[in-house]
Amino acid sequence: MKIQNIFFLLLICNCSLYAQHTTEKWKVFELTLNGSTEGNPFTDVNLTGRFIKNKDTISVPGFYDGDGIYKIRFMPPNEGKWNYVTLSNVKNLTNKKGSFVCTPAQKDNHGPVAVKDSFYFAYADGTPHYSFGTTCYGWVHQGDSLAEVTLQTLSKGYFNKMRMCIFPKSYDWNNNEPVYYPFEGSPLKNWNYNKLNPAFFRNIEERIKQLDSLGIEADLIVFHPYDRWGFSSLDRATEDLYINYIIARFAAFKNVWWSMANEYDFMQNKKMSDWDYYIEQFATKDKFHHLLSIHNGVQFYDHTNPYITHVSIQEENTYKAKEYRTKYKKPVIFDECRYEGNIPWSWGNLTAPSMTEKFWRGFTNGGFVGHGETYVTEDPIRLPGESSDILWWSKGGVMIGKSPQRIKFLRQIIEAAPEELKPIPLFTWAPFSCVGIEHEYYLGYLNDAQPRSIVIDLPADASYNVEVIDTWNMTITPLEKKFSGHSLIGLPGKPYMAVRIVRNK
Template identity: 40%
Template sequence: MTVERWGLHELRLTGPGTGNPYTEVRLRAEFRHRNRVVPVDGFYDGEGRHVVRFSPDRVGTWFWVTRSNVPELDGRRGSFECVPPGPGNHGPVRVSGAHGFAHADGTRHLPLGTTCYHWTHYADEEHEERTLRSLAGSPFTKVRMCLLPTRDMAPPMLPFAGDTPGRLDKTRFNPAFFAHFERRLRDLLALGIQADVILFHPYDRGHWGVDDMTPEQDRFLLRYTLARLAAFRHVWWSLANEYDFNRAKTVEDWDRLGRYVQRKDPYQRLRSIHNGTRMYVYERIYDFTRPWITHQSIQHWDARLTADWVAACPKPVVIDEIGYEGVVDRRWGNITGRALLRQFWHAAAAGGFVGHGECYPDPSRDGSAWISRGGSLRGESVPRIAFLRRLLEEGPADIPGARRRGEYWLEYFGERAHAFREVELPPGGAYRIELIDTWDMTVTELAGVHRGRARVALGGRQDMAVRIRRTR
């Protein structure tokens, strides 16, 4: 059997299906390549199926052996051949410096994400396929999506066994739910989109009983989820959405759970946690210097603080929630497309990234919005985010570093309507200067090569930027 590097190899074993295999059966496998051994937890998949998933990161022969407290699952052995990755397989995304991200093969990654919290939870095939078509035609490279339901939902399947509020069996899981969730993960992988899986949230408020579980139940859910999903190379872990709105857990609790994910994930996928905010009033940004956190996942309304956040913690900044384009009656869900785009540009100029979301009610789905269930993208910001993505792909991976070296930078003026701007250029260099209309999506190069100081006419227009590149 052959598996491509960073692909997924699956062991499917037959074993006990009676009693409670979720709690009574312990299964793991040790995968060995030369002198390297990677232990991986297995999971029960229902109907007597016990599964171990593994993602190899080295080309060559891998040998495996199972370890279990059940004799029929213990000591099983085999091997497979890991071959070079196929087209489009660049490996998992990792942090690259204080500002950026890159795939394991060095390919740059721009986390221009969007939010569709529960697009997989309604078993609505047509709507989910429409969501995927929308994503395929969008500039987005990451989707934030929840594992657990909220209070207001009545989904046909839940992660735990049972369907009665407050009476879910938290000692058993629902393999059908996870199989559907995984199918949609595979769809995102085929589109080249990262899946930022939100593990916990505060929106249940005791209804289903999933936001105030015991520490043992929390770890039970995490262990099973990681065993099933961690081998997918495009998965990221968001420990919680708006962690500070959950009154059942302290910061110390979140840290313990974060360290648990770090310890149990064989692949060390990207990990962060997301704060809440009273929009335009206050925020409780997490202490991202904690060692288990790989990058900053921030909710805030002002991307101009990006440089300050990186200065306080030298990890990449992703403002996953900055406000959503839309028309709902909440402050976080009725900003204009132009206002949202400005935040993308403020962050980009400082070497950070912003996440998108839309709150335009969909009359065909009970007025639900893109951020809740996906569907169709309607906002004015989407094509302009695509324009920004193209420009970022043309530039360096570390924009602040390139500016310090006098090689490349962006000046963004947002809502300011300057007649002109004087630009100070580093001494000794020659530069090309381009005028960018970020809303009309045009790039106009100023004539000539510029040195010293240059006057750039902006015509009193808003949403203008200047791109400056050293020629020699």
């Protein structure tokens, strides 16, 4: 047996420390330490990792992973050698030293997403990120078999962001018990709030990693009102324990976003000062500065809060993106604009053309839009809560709606466009919207109107290629004529059409 293999086995047997020797840029470096199980490791033990590279020093909290195992996770932002040292109030966990080498990011690793130039998103390597999201609140709590079906559905490339709850959800079409619970104890309300359940959080981080392998951002919802276990009404000490734990555990994953709540204003036992407090906790304690938002039911949160990175809203009028980005000076995501489906609730029975149109109207007004699907397929129809159907919005699985393919079509158009499109005038009639780069590129949408032609004013000193886009049938038809100045563009006379106009070089 080689000497290095013997050393590795001794290292594992000593169970004092284990860590990688190399970690790819923006991937997770994990340091594992063995310690005591006595007392309450979740509240009695303080553990921090200090990571140093030249003049850069980043300190991150550690966490207890059960069975005497303690971990520290770090996302290296720069290549080269990083040294580290642990600090703890427990003797055999402190002053553990070592180093690792951060290697270059590979082809599909673009790093975490951040805000760029006020209204846009970009990965750490500069690659633009256009948020095409979907909602699957409880998919992480359904078990492996259904989760695998969900991931297979997501692998088709419709979406690059998933809204998902950390706590289990209790609501219509989502009344089964979760596979794991966040605290030790037993359902429904016999919990030991001083002790978290590592298996619960381990399951979520596995889903985060699976999403990352598909290039999908995990928009983690920290709190929500749909609860029968008591998790929506924790005391401040328990909330702090939970918040600190998920930051320590999840923040090193590059595809994590933080959403403070789904429908924060429906959580009647919380005050506005509570939300301000939670937001500040994440903004100051997450050393990797992931995107941070809060989602509303009826009342918008004050998105001018400097800790909030982008506007995440429930609002069906996606054409207001231009208005909201002007007001808040931040990227605007309509994370909930109603869902394609057929359930009795008004928010969940859009037609596929209506959902597709909301995406086009949102993007051509300078915003981003999120999808959801709520189809009941059982016959006969049952009351909400009595159905055994698996709805995408609640549990994941497969999608049967017709909007995802059309959303993917729009995504391909947006991702092929020049960066940082902004709302610009092209049409004289306000309901038609357009984004682009003035004099260079225009992407305009005509909503559900069905004109046989449109008049547009282009610069007279240049010529332009025009393509007519059928957003429902997913076709792009180039027009043979070159256009300039005051132009009349012929159309098929059908609804849901768009035009793409590109200057000839």
